[in-house]
Structure formats: structure tokens, C-alpha cells
Amino acid sequence: MARSAQQVNWEFFGEVLKKRREAAKLTQTELGERVFVSAGYISQFESGIRKPQLDIAIAIDRALQTDDLFEHMCRKLINKDRLPTYFANVPDLEAMATRICEVSPTLMPGLLQIPDYIRAVILSGNPLATDELIEDVVSTRTDRQSILEDATRPLYWVFLHETVLRIRLGGSATMAAQLAHVAKRIRDRHLIVQIIPTEAGGYAAMQGNTLLMEFEDAPPTLYTETSYWGALIDDPLVVKQAYRRYDLLRAVALSPEASLALIDSAAEDYRRCASAS
Structure with a gap:
């Protein structure tokens, strides 16, 4: 079954998140603690099965020191999915x-x-x-x-x-x-x-x-x-x-x-x- 544009966007967000997290030498648990969510939450983001949320994307930017990367992705790729x-x-x-x-x-x-x-x-x-x-x-x-x-x-x-x-x-x-x-x-x-x-x-x-x-x-x-x-x-x-x-x-x-x-x-x-x- 073909993936929707929404699924592709979520997966892309997750792939970038995993690469940046690993480059920072953080486990999912460690990143979750820094952004006040569980390791399972981070895992769902990275697997592309949970829609990224703007407040968490902003917290991830702070934790990984990625400027506005994840906030920008969330606004441009994810939030646009909510529009007709x-x-x-x-x-x-x-x-x-x-x-x-x-x-x-x-x-x-x-x-x-x-x-x-x-x-x-x-x-x-x-x-x-x-x-x-x-x-x-x-x-x-x-x-x-x-x-x-x-x-x-x-x-x-x-x-x-x-x-x-x-x-x-x-x-x-x-x-x-x-x-x-x-x-x-x-x-x-x-x-x-x-x-x-x-x-x-x-x-x-x-x-x-x-x-x-x-x-x-x-x-x-x-x-x-x-x-x-x-x-x-x-x-x-x-x-x-x-x-x-x-x-x-x-x-x-x-x-x-x-x-x-x-x-x-x-x-x-x-x-x-x-x-x-």
C-alpha cells in the first residue's frame, strides 16, 4: 500500500531526529529526559508512527543544539498536513x-x-x-x-x-x-x-x-x-x-x-x- 504524504513527512522527521540524536551520543531515554517525554515517545517519533508536536520539536532543538531545525521541519512538513x-x-x-x-x-x-x-x-x-x-x-x-x-x-x-x-x-x-x-x-x-x-x-x-x-x-x-x-x-x-x-x-x-x-x-x-x- 502506498504511503501517504503525511507518513513520508513523519518518517523523514524521524530519520533526521535519529541521526542527530546519535551524533550527539544520546540514547532515546537520555533525549526523552531532556525534553520531558518517555523513551518510547522518542522511539515513535524516530519510527515515523507518531506525529511530531511543535512544543516537543522546539525542546528537541534545545536539547540537541540544532538551532530551529526541528521546529522548522515541524511547521513546514508536519503542520501543513493538518490543512486541506x-x-x-x-x-x-x-x-x-x-x-x-x-x-x-x-x-x-x-x-x-x-x-x-x-x-x-x-x-x-x-x-x-x-x-x-x-x-x-x-x-x-x-x-x-x-x-x-x-x-x-x-x-x-x-x-x-x-x-x-x-x-x-x-x-x-x-x-x-x-x-x-x-x-x-x-x-x-x-x-x-x-x-x-x-x-x-x-x-x-x-x-x-x-x-x-x-x-x-x-x-x-x-x-x-x-x-x-x-x-x-x-x-x-x-x-x-x-x-x-x-x-x-x-x-x-x-x-x-x-x-x-x-x-x-x-x-x-x-x-x-x-x-x-
């Missing part, structure tokens, strides 16, 4: 983008979601999801958000339909925290948000999430996604159509100042509901 195939290259493109424009009709974009909101999103579509799966998604999604903290962060411009503010995911306290988080990002000048009000009626790009990324020395790329599928598109004609849709959205959306006021108001409503319950 069609989305796997998007985080790398986001990190290289100079400008990102996003439209989200029903959910807060992944780059802005707080952990409790992420958990609520997952459970709404998969109520039997395991804790491990949920926390994997939380970790992967919050890792992506580091691009907004970087000094070279892209100009991030988001269009949210008012529905995003009104769907009570995770309860009132979670929604209050989620909207407060977005408001703080806006006030910290990490992004621009414009709300498409309900009374605007039909609007461009209402059929699914779209993400338009611009780069310093490469053509722009469009990512579009529905519930079960997504695609990266760099066809110039399709990208041009996407730009036209963003122009139409600016015509019907609230101003950034009015949008922030609406977010603050919704957050306050959720806070009152949370305190009353």
Missing part, C-alpha cells in the same frame, strides 16, 4: 503578500478568529470532533495569524457581512471576546474592516469566501473557497473580475469608522447578554 490539500499553500502566500483583501459572508476570517470562536466553528460542523483534532485546528489557525504581528505585515483589508456579527457562535461571551479582538486589531492599525450591512441586500462576492493576495514581484493570486472546496487562481481575467467585485463592495459597505462603531455596539450587546445569563 487545496488550502495547504495559502499560508505561505499570505506570509509573502504585501496586500490581502478578503471577503467573508458568514464567518470571521481565519486570520482574525480567537481560539474559542475556532472551537465553536469546528463543533458546529463536526459535533463529534475529538479534542486533539480541535486543538490541532486551533494551533494551525492561530499560527497563521502571526503575519499580522510582523513589522512587515501586509495591508489587510476585510469585508464582513453584518451576518458575521450576528451569528452567535460559542455563546455571548465568546462573541463579545471575538468582536473585541477584531476591534483591537483595527485600533492597533493591523487591518481595515468594512461591514456590508444587511439592508444593502444582494452584494458582489456573496457566494463564498474570497482572498485576493498581491505581491512585490509576482502577479496577484485569488483564493476562493466554499464549504468543501477551494482553489488558487492566477488567471489574469479571473483576477481582474475579482478586483471589480471589490470595487462594488466598497460602494455598498459602511465606512471603516462606521464599521468599527457597529462592531463595538455588537460586542457590547453580547457582553450584556453574557453578564445577564
Whole structure:
């Protein structure tokens, strides 16, 4: 039976780990003691039968003095396995983008979601999801958000339909925290948000999430996604159509100042509901 890409990545991580451990003249038990796991845990990593974990990879780097080797491998080879195939290259493109424009009709974009909101999103579509799966998604999604903290962060411009503010995911306290988080990002000048009000009626790009990324020395790329599928598109004609849709959205959306006021108001409503319950 053919091995999956995931298995190949795990095995590669394990092979490198074994070589570096042996070069350091450490047994599996000795390395395990240094990173606070059992020898059996190290053995499973080296055999490629256990998925490497980021915190342990970082501890291994410290123990073996390998700089960021295992952390880098974990992020690039292992954590990418947690993403759907069609989305796997998007985080790398986001990190290289100079400008990102996003439209989200029903959910807060992944780059802005707080952990409790992420958990609520997952459970709404998969109520039997395991804790491990949920926390994997939380970790992967919050890792992506580091691009907004970087000094070279892209100009991030988001269009949210008012529905995003009104769907009570995770309860009132979670929604209050989620909207407060977005408001703080806006006030910290990490992004621009414009709300498409309900009374605007039909609007461009209402059929699914779209993400338009611009780069310093490469053509722009469009990512579009529905519930079960997504695609990266760099066809110039399709990208041009996407730009036209963003122009139409600016015509019907609230101003950034009015949008922030609406977010603050919704957050306050959720806070009152949370305190009353």
C-alpha cells in the first residue's frame, strides 16, 4: 500500500531526529529526559508512527543544539498536513503578500478568529470532533495569524457581512471576546474592516469566501473557497473580475469608522447578554 504524504513527512522527521540524536551520543531515554517525554515517545517519533508536536520539536532543538531545525521541519512538513490539500499553500502566500483583501459572508476570517470562536466553528460542523483534532485546528489557525504581528505585515483589508456579527457562535461571551479582538486589531492599525450591512441586500462576492493576495514581484493570486472546496487562481481575467467585485463592495459597505462603531455596539450587546445569563 502506498504511503501517504503525511507518513513520508513523519518518517523523514524521524530519520533526521535519529541521526542527530546519535551524533550527539544520546540514547532515546537520555533525549526523552531532556525534553520531558518517555523513551518510547522518542522511539515513535524516530519510527515515523507518531506525529511530531511543535512544543516537543522546539525542546528537541534545545536539547540537541540544532538551532530551529526541528521546529522548522515541524511547521513546514508536519503542520501543513493538518490543512486541506487545496488550502495547504495559502499560508505561505499570505506570509509573502504585501496586500490581502478578503471577503467573508458568514464567518470571521481565519486570520482574525480567537481560539474559542475556532472551537465553536469546528463543533458546529463536526459535533463529534475529538479534542486533539480541535486543538490541532486551533494551533494551525492561530499560527497563521502571526503575519499580522510582523513589522512587515501586509495591508489587510476585510469585508464582513453584518451576518458575521450576528451569528452567535460559542455563546455571548465568546462573541463579545471575538468582536473585541477584531476591534483591537483595527485600533492597533493591523487591518481595515468594512461591514456590508444587511439592508444593502444582494452584494458582489456573496457566494463564498474570497482572498485576493498581491505581491512585490509576482502577479496577484485569488483564493476562493466554499464549504468543501477551494482553489488558487492566477488567471489574469479571473483576477481582474475579482478586483471589480471589490470595487462594488466598497460602494455598498459602511465606512471603516462606521464599521468599527457597529462592531463595538455588537460586542457590547453580547457582553450584556453574557453578564445577564
